[in-house]
Amino acid sequence: MTKVQVNLGENSYEIFIGAKLLGEVANFVADSKNFTKKILIVTEENIFAKFGGELTKNFSQAGINFEVAKVPDGETSKNLHEAEKLYTRAINFGLDRKSLILALGGGVIGDLAGFVAATFLRGVNLIQVPTTLLAQVDSSVGGKTAVNHELGKNLIGAFYQPRAVFIDTETLKTLPEREIKSGLGEVVKYGVIADPDFFSYLEENTEKILAGDEKIFTHIIKRSCEIKADTVSRDEKENGLRRILNFGHTIAHVIESETNYQKYRHGEAVSIGMIGAALIGEELGKTKTSDVERLKNLIQKLGMKTFCEGCDPEKMYLPLFRDKKTVGGKINWVLMKNFGEVEVTGEVPEKIVKKTLKNIAV
Numbered sequence: 001m002t003k004v005q006v007n008l009g010e011n012s013y014e015i016f017i018g019a020k021l022l023g024e025v026a027n028f029v030a031d032s033k034n035f036t037k038k039i040l041i042v043t044e045e046n047i048f049a050k051f052g053g054e055l056t057k058n059f060s061q062a063g064i065n066f067e068v069a070k071v072p073d074g075e076t077s078k079n080l081h082e083a084e085k086l087y088t089r090a091i092n093f094g095l096d097r098k099s100l101i102l103a104l105g106g107g108v109i110g111d112l113a114g115f116v117a118a119t120f121l122r123g124v125n126l127i128q129v130p131t132t133l134l135a136q137v138d139s140s141v142g143g144k145t146a147v148n149h150e151l152g153k154n155l156i157g158a159f160y161q162p163r164a165v166f167i168d169t170e171t172l173k174t175l176p177e178r179e180i181k182s183g184l185g186e187v188v189k190y191g192v193i194a195d196p197d198f199f200s201y202l203e204e205n206t207e208k209i210l211a212g213d214e215k216i217f218t219h220i221i222k223r224s225c226e227i228k229a230d231t232v233s234r235d236e237k238e239n240g241l242r243r244i245l246n247f248g249h250t251i252a253h254v255i256e257s258e259t260n261y262q263k264y265r266h267g268e269a270v271s272i273g274m275i276g277a278a279l280i281g282e283e284l285g286k287t288k289t290s291d292v293e294r295l296k297n298l299i300q301k302l303g304m305k306t307f308c309e310g311c312d313p314e315k316m317y318l319p320l321f322r323d324k325k326t327v328g329g330k331i332n333w334v335l336m337k338n339f340g341e342v343e344v345t346g347e348v349p350e351k352i353v354k355k356t357l358k359n360i361a362v
Contacts, residue, residue, distance in 0.1 A: 039193060101120075
């Protein structure tokens with residue numbers, strides 16, 4: 001087991017990474033004096049069928065009282081209606097401010113459970129147990145919690161840090177290929193925004209990545225978490241630096257909403273969004289054409305799309321302004337300068353954005 005520290009003063013916590021870590025969650029709770037031994041597990045049916053048995057067996061052996069709340073699978077479950085049902089379960093179960101909510105699942109479960117933890121009783125303890133690659137490298141770390149609104153993704157939420165994150169790499173063995181590739185979209189992002197050597201590592205190991213090499217994936221998860229932890233530690237509430245984590249996400253969120261969260265997984269949309277952001281940078285003279293091609297080549301080698309099928313570029317433009325990074329009517333675009341270096345700018349002409357949308361939509 002390896003650890004990554006997220007340094008946030010009194011809100012600091014550790015990310016535990018390794019194989020067969022589900023059993024450690026019960027030990028962590030039982031050994032702590034900060035929690036009452038009562039846990040509401042938020043999950044979905046298929047995930048609980050795979051991993052819930054081991055988790056709950058260990059809770060029972062440790063004398064920890066728990067209930068399981070199952071949420072329907074998919075992005076469409078990340079809404080206030082499902083959150084309200086979880087509040088009702090928490091009230092009926094008798095959770096207090098020292099109790100725990102545990103998110104067992106992918107990014108949707110982590111975001112929804114995190115939002116409920118942040119808002120129930122003005123905040124109860126949260127533990128993240130991500131079971132998808134995307135959640136392990138991105139959404140479970142950093143404290144962003146949210147639900148969607150019919151007019152946009154993640155518009156209702158809060159910054160709320162977990163008490164710990166447990167990443168059991170064994171869970172990746174159960175994932176379909178598409179889920180792995182979706183997670184790789186966020187992994188590639190880290191190489192672009194913060195670490196050119198990591199980007200090169202991904203290029204050099206595409207075959208091993210696609211073959212599911214355990215050692216490679218452990219390194220990928222650890223390095224991704226290190227980059228995110230460092231960024232969050234320096235800017236917890238996204239006042240400046242943390243915005244770089246949104247590279248590719250402005251367009252990605254519109255792709256997801258315009259296709260009703262049905263056609264693309266989040267990481268797939270991010271891959272397309274990164275190409276879009278790189279093309280905008282190229283048009284502005286900030287991103288070298290060779291770097292755009294290098295990014296596109298890696299995404300393609302990893303088996304991910306670089307364009308959006310079924311998207312109408314004319315309909316995509318105005319929803320871009322619902323992005324959370326929009327301030328004073330200007331979108332704060334995250335653009336690539338070099339591998340390992342990006343910048344945030346609100347000065348992107350409308351004609352360049354519309355041209356880019358046409359280039360990535362078919």
